[in-house]
Amino acid sequence: MSATTATPVQHISEDVPGIPFARLVQVELRKMFNTRSGFWLMMSIGIVAVLATTIVMFVVPDEEIKFGTFGTAFGVPMAILLPIIAILSVTSEWSQRTGLVTFTLSPHRASVIGAKAVASVLVGVVSMLIAFGIGAIGNVIGAAVNGVDVVWDFEVTDLVYITLANVFGLLIGFMLGILIRNSAGAIVAYFVYAFVAPSLLAILAAFQDWFEDLQPWIDFNYAQAALFNPGGPTGEEWGQIGSSSLIWFFIPMAFGLWRVLKAEVK
Amino acid sequence: MITVQNLTKTYGPFRAVDDVSFECRPGAVTGFLGPNGAGKSTTMRIMTGLTPPTAGNVLIDGKHYRDIPNPGRQVGVLLDASAQHAGRTGREILTLSAMTMGLPTSRVDEMLELVSLTPSESKRRVKNYSLGMRQRLGIANALMGDPKVLILDEPANGLDPAGIHWMRSLLRHYADRGGTVLLSSHLLHEIEIIADEIIVIGQGRIVAQGTKAELLQSAGSFVTSGDNQALANALTAAGQAPAAVANGLQVSTDPAEIGRIALAAGIPLVELRPAGGAGLEEMFLQLTSDTQREALAPTSGGMA
Numbered sequence: 001m002s003a004t005t006a007t008p009v010q011h012i013s014e015d016v017p018g019i020p021f022a023r024l025v026q027v028e029l030r031k032m033f034n035t036r037s038g039f040w041l042m043m044s045i046g047i048v049a050v051l052a053t054t055i056v057m058f059v060v061p062d063e064e065i066k067f068g069t070f071g072t073a074f075g076v077p078m079a080i081l082l083p084i085i086a087i088l089s090v091t092s093e094w095s096q097r098t099g100l101v102t103f104t105l106s107p108h109r110a111s112v113i114g115a116k117a118v119a120s121v122l123v124g125v126v127s128m129l130i131a132f133g134i135g136a137i138g139n140v141i142g143a144a145v146n147g148v149d150v151v152w153d154f155e156v157t158d159l160v161y162i163t164l165a166n167v168f169g170l171l172i173g174f175m176l177g178i179l180i181r182n183s184a185g186a187i188v189a190y191f192v193y194a195f196v197a198p199s200l201l202a203i204l205a206a207f208q209d210w211f212e213d214l215q216p217w218i219d220f221n222y223a224q225a226a227l228f229n230p231g232g233p234t235g236e237e238w239g240q241i242g243s244s245s246l247i248w249f250f251i252p253m254a255f256g257l258w259r260v261l262k263a264e265v266k
Numbered sequence: 267m268i269t270v271q272n273l274t275k276t277y278g279p280f281r282a283v284d285d286v287s288f289e290c291r292p293g294a295v296t297g298f299l300g301p302n303g304a305g306k307s308t309t310m311r312i313m314t315g316l317t318p319p320t321a322g323n324v325l326i327d328g329k330h331y332r333d334i335p336n337p338g339r340q341v342g343v344l345l346d347a348s349a350q351h352a353g354r355t356g357r358e359i360l361t362l363s364a365m366t367m368g369l370p371t372s373r374v375d376e377m378l379e380l381v382s383l384t385p386s387e388s389k390r391r392v393k394n395y396s397l398g399m400r401q402r403l404g405i406a407n408a409l410m411g412d413p414k415v416l417i418l419d420e421p422a423n424g425l426d427p428a429g430i431h432w433m434r435s436l437l438r439h440y441a442d443r444g445g446t447v448l449l450s451s452h453l454l455h456e457i458e459i460i461a462d463e464i465i466v467i468g469q470g471r472i473v474a475q476g477t478k479a480e481l482l483q484s485a486g487s488f489v490t491s492g493d494n495q496a497l498a499n500a501l502t503a504a505g506q507a508p509a510a511v512a513n514g515l516q517v518s519t520d521p522a523e524i525g526r527i528a529l530a531a532g533i534p535l536v537e538l539r540p541a542g543g544a545g546l547e548e549m550f551l552q553l554t555s556d557t558q559r560e561a562l563a564p565t566s567g568g569m570a
Contacts (some may be wrong), residue, residue: 008444010414035353099350
């Protein structure tokens, strides 16, 4: 044994600064880009926006060459890609087991989850801005190529509302990631939420009068459609977005968070 | 100093960790030895706040892990070298840790050099790493923050013999500077090379603890004869508890006593020596024989 009584003893120091939240956000942002799959998922946002814009420029009739058409063209792919980015930022900690390192380096799991949420929303907003930028360029070029006047049929507020709608979708994905903690499971659940549930609820509303009146207040997808109305949602519609988000976002999110905070990481 | 106090973790009726208490002191390398599924990893996950204990607690210098500010700078942890994103490069994994801890990226290069991962290896994705390379990366990750306490789960797993000796000098260096080192292994051979103090766990319970020298001393004798069955019966009749180990018997008394019993019973011996002479192997098997999966019942049938 080489350890002797003369050995110095090192103790944990208590007066070192903790990890600032901004640094956690930075780390989470980097994690979204520094895997091969993550990198191409991010690239796909730009690629999809360019592809959609190009197709619109050459396919759409002249009178439809306006900014709104470009926005609609990349709207659907963005509604799929952004939630997947948010889902993977959460679920990879469990699916790839990186949580063992993440949660030992920063044991306050709520901060890590918060940083992931901020990073996901940042990526979502910047992606929308990039998509709008590409769409705007497409609109100018498309008008020139097709010999028509450039039409800007969108107000800045419309862009804000559309971005908000995409951020809502992204947050639903994030919530499902927290709740399910499995990449494939959460992505499937998002598709059910985004593409299966609306038609089922529409059928229910068509046959049941009581539900038709209730739907705007409890169906988050339905309530959000108001964001795409010219001029944005009315006060009542904001109330519907709020009340339906309680059911579709806040309650499941609270339950998922509670489980994540006390669950075993292994 | 790591202090584990009456730690218990149950999964339904299964007690993965059962009232475990021990201490790891600074300046020593403590080996946490036990067969697979003995509760080593569960104990280490509880230490680092990843698994909530059912009862008891673990304190590191008197603090719970989650109350240590920026813990990566104080406690180096490696729980599973394979728990990394397969699509991320080794260098990126270390960079993320350096960022989280607030260290400059130059620290990443220092660590890569310390664990002998070349620059080109560090740019490969982890899915292309061998287990030994993953272990080296995991050790680099644990040492990056220049911690005072190290908690390493099976760090030598997948390392070649040269790598195991490299790890011994590395951990020795940490302990000599006054650091606390706890490492687990299911291989006695590894613990024997690396550790000063040993804690043996089996089926969630501590079955032995002490310095390597102390545990060697209490290991008793190893004996073989032409008829082990008869020898076992004679030893049992004399009040000993022989255990079948390898091709002989393990008895927790000194060789002279065994010689007398064998002489009295008229059983010629082939080999008789203190068990410690051959290493801790017999001790490990002996200590875990009643708690491990494989039945090691000495003389089933004959002794009934």
